[in-house]
Amino acid sequence: MSGDLVNLLADLKEEEVLALLKKKLAAGEDPYKILDETSAGMAIVGKRFAAGEYFLPELVYSGEVLKQVNAILKPKLSQGNKETKKIGKVVIGTVAGDIHDIGLNIVEFMLDVNGFEVTNLGVDVPIEKFVEAVRKTKTPVLGLSGFLTPAFDAMKETVEALEKAGLRKNLKIMIGGGQMDDEVRKYAKADAYGKDAMAAVSLSKQWYGVK
Ligand code: B12
Incomplete structure (x- = not known):
């Protein structure tokens, strides 16, 4: 596996993104830091789209990859943070x-x-x-x-x-x-x-x- 999460996401390497994400979580990396990295990756996708390097299908695909990433991240983000009494x-x-x-x-x-x-x-x-x-x-x-x-x-x-x-x-x-x-x-x-x-x-x- 090569590259970091930011660039793998920017390059739309779906399988590698998901594999690295799981590896990072298993190693105990801060899920909030990972969330920031995914935003940075998507910002690069946006720039490539604006520059005419990516087109609508890539934009749609990036959204699909990110949804999968978020589904895996969500349980980690909520750990130890479940408020029962609503504010x-x-x-x-x-x-x-x-x-x-x-x-x-x-x-x-x-x-x-x-x-x-x-x-x-x-x-x-x-x-x-x-x-x-x-x-x-x-x-x-x-x-x-x-x-x-x-x-x-x-x-x-x-x-x-x-x-x-x-x-x-x-x-x-x-x-x-x-x-x-x-x-x-x-x-x-x-x-x-x-x-x-x-x-x-x-x-x-x-x-x-x-x-
Ligand atoms: C994925 C994506 C899509 C997907 C969206 C899928 C979906 N279900 O949301 C699809 C393919 C549908 C899409 C469509 C379009 N897109 Co689009 N898209 C993106 C992209 C690459 C990523 C956006 C994203 O989801 N980022 C991930 C989130 C998690 O990132 P985030 O910003 O860090 O999120 C945090 C904060 O924003 C904040 N936040 C969000 N909401 C709120 C609200 C409050 C109150 C607060 C406090 C915080 C907060 O919290 C979030 C979590 O931490 C961006 C590029 C970019 N950098 O934004 C372009 C981008 C937004 N899209 C763009 C464009 C042009 C379009 C289209 C017009 C393309 C087209 N020709 O059809 C259409 C628009 C259709 C429409 N009417 O809305 C442009 C907008 C340019 C502009 N200045 O208007 C961008 C910037 C790409 C670019 N550089 O050209 N897009």
């Missing part, structure tokens, strides 16, 4: 026009194992559906995920719609996903940007006032 609700979803959900599902999983009651609205969520979910669940925390540039506007419009509906005052909104950063956070008028699933957990805990 509170968090509603999450990928904004309208965007169908990326691998990051979103990791966020859901990490929030869940860290004691939150998560409502995952899925992908390409229409603005009204976010508004309806916030109204119905009375959640104080909303997470918007997005991986595409057009998601900037979808996020902004979602926040505006929540404002118009009178639901913004008692609501903390975090954003995250591939192309998001603090500039987008400002543009969308959200409360925070989180770079990964653990940031989603930290922000939610902070807003619920728990350590």
Whole structure:
């Protein structure tokens, strides 16, 4: 077996990726470090796609490989971390026009194992559906995920719609996903940007006032 996880994933070497992953876990490597490596590998896939070296089939395939990786990683990430008493609700979803959900599902999983009651609205969520979910669940925390540039506007419009509906005052909104950063956070008028699933957990805990 040659290469590291980042490059094997970037090169879409499915079998070698899975074999190395299992080896790393068996050797007791930190699953969070492995999670970071998979993100780095996917970032290279994205760059190759943008550069015209990879095409849509490779993008789809990378998503499939990553799903398998995550299925193996998940039980390790939750070990010793199963909260029984729930802290509170968090509603999450990928904004309208965007169908990326691998990051979103990791966020859901990490929030869940860290004691939150998560409502995952899925992908390409229409603005009204976010508004309806916030109204119905009375959640104080909303997470918007997005991986595409057009998601900037979808996020902004979602926040505006929540404002118009009178639901913004008692609501903390975090954003995250591939192309998001603090500039987008400002543009969308959200409360925070989180770079990964653990940031989603930290922000939610902070807003619920728990350590
Ligand atoms: C896999 C992939 C796909 C898969 C998605 C499969 C799936 N079920 O999600 C498929 C093939 C479907 C796909 C489709 C497309 N994709 Co795509 N895709 C990717 C790729 C390679 C990886 C994304 C991914 O899953 N990464 C893995 C996750 C785990 O990584 P992560 O970001 O570290 O996740 C963490 C954080 O983001 C954070 N997080 C996520 N959400 C949230 C939310 C909150 C609240 C918080 C706090 C944190 C948080 O937590 C996560 C876990 O730690 C990216 C490249 C990239 N670097 O992002 C392109 C990329 C996002 N795709 C891109 C494009 C262009 C497309 C298409 C338009 C291609 C096309 N021509 O059809 C379509 C879009 C369709 C649509 N309407 O959405 C572009 C976007 C460019 C842009 N600026 O808009 C990218 C950047 C590739 C590129 N460089 O060109 N894609």
